[in-house]
Structures are given as structure tokens and as C-alpha cells.
Amino acid sequence: MPATDLPLLIDAARMAGRVATSFVGPTAARWDKPDDAGPVTEADLAVNDLLLSNLRSARPNYGWLSEETEDTTERLSQDTVFIVDPIDGTRSFVEGGRTWAISIAVAHKGLVTAAAIYLPRRDKMYGAGLGLGATLNGSPLSVAKTPDRAKVLAARPNLDERHWPGGVPPVDRHYRPSLAYRLSLVGEGRFDGMLTLRPSWEWDIAAGALIVSEAGGQITDRTGTALRFNNPHPTLNGVVAGSGALHADLVGRLGTA
Secondary structure (H helix, E strand, O other), rough: OOOHHHHHHHHHHHHHHHHHOOOOOOOEEEEEEEHOOOOOEHHHHHHHHHHHHHHHHHHOEEEEEOOOOOHHHHHOOOOEEEEEEEEEEEEHHHHHOOEEEEEEEEEEEEEEEEEEEEEEEOOEEEEEEOOOEEEOOOEEEEOOOOOOOOEEEEEEHOOOHHOOOOOOOOEEEOOOOOOHHHHHHHHHHOEEEEEOOOOHHHHHHHHHEEEEEEHHOEEEEOOOOOOOOOOOOOOEEEEEEEHHHHHHHHHHOOOOO
């Protein structure tokens, strides 16, 4: 239940933040995953171990999906699962930056019901519960009212004209390395929207999706289809998030490309 799961996620995220910050990013042991899947560090694995132990102990009947745990089909037989990214934005962590996050969500029958995203180096704790609203450090969040020229978080290739049969949207592009943080910033109202057109891992998106929706925003895949989680192959067909008007404009311009 969101009301009981949310405090669990927030406490776990804070503990994970203490573990992560006990490592010094540039000197933490690191290596590259196979198939150009990006870097991983000893801090990622230490955080994953902590969360796996604490969260599964508290909710032994919940399944588990994490970037840093080998996936199995076991979670597919469970109605409720944890979806975890121990450190989202590992490259920022390795560089000694502050823009990386611990992302934890609970999904029940495909819908996210509780979420916490924590940026230890920025002292920012985002939380959301289904029907309970979204918060930053305990204060309520609301998405921005879209201005004439929206500020949208996206990697540069996403605005290539080949993606936009309805015309490239006239937006100001910005970037942050963590997908979870990008979604949180939309929920916070600091940016008007966020999009990524590549297939996206569920652990990058799950927690932030609830923060956006509970802050009054809209979030779907790139075709406008509602997001569902705990899929056999845990990816989504891109993500588009923002206020209702901006979200509708972006999805409309994307068409079915």
C-alpha cells in the first residue's frame, strides 16, 4: 500500500545515500558492462546489496527488478515488485558530480504505487504515493504551466528532425545525466517537460513516472500509450512527460514515427 510503502522507500533511499557517499566517485573501482551498457562501480553494487537486503526483508512477498541484479522470471509471478536503480547517473558519480540519484519504486500489477528518488549530494528527496501527491523534502510539488517556449530536458539526438513528422517542437533543450532526476525536475516544476525516444529501462523511469503524475503531469511512452511496468523484457518505448498541453503537443508531433 502506498501509505506504508512510501516511508519504507524514503528510509531505504537515505541509508543507500550514506553508503554511496562513503565511496569517492573518481576513485571507486569501476568497469564497463558488456555490450556497451555503460559503467558500473563498486558503489552501485554496495547500494544494490543494501537495498536488496533491507527491502526484501521488509516485504518478502514483493518481487525484485534492479539494474544491478541479474534478472529472472520469478518477478513475473508476483503482483507487486520493487523496481530499483541503485545509482542512476553513474557517469556523473564517477566524475565526482552531484547529479546522480538513487531511484526506488514499488509497482503493483503494472502500476507504480510508491516512489522515492534521492540525490544525496544535493540533499533532495523526492517522494510520491499513488493518490497521495508528490513532494520534495516534504513540500508538495506541482508541474509547471507550460509557457510559450517550454524548457524540455532531452539529449540532443532526440530533437533530430527525423523523429518529428509533425515538426520539431519549438522548445529550449536542457540536459541532466540522470533520467530519474529529469523526471523529478518536471514534477518539481523547474522544467516543463522531459523526453527520451530510445527504449528505456524500467528502473530509470518507474519512480520518476509517479512523481510526475502525482504532481499533476502527464507521462506516457512516445506513442502516447500509458506506461506499464514489470514487463518480461523490462523496457519502455521511450518516455514523454510534461503538463497536459505540452505532453499532447509533443506526442502529436511525434506521430507514429
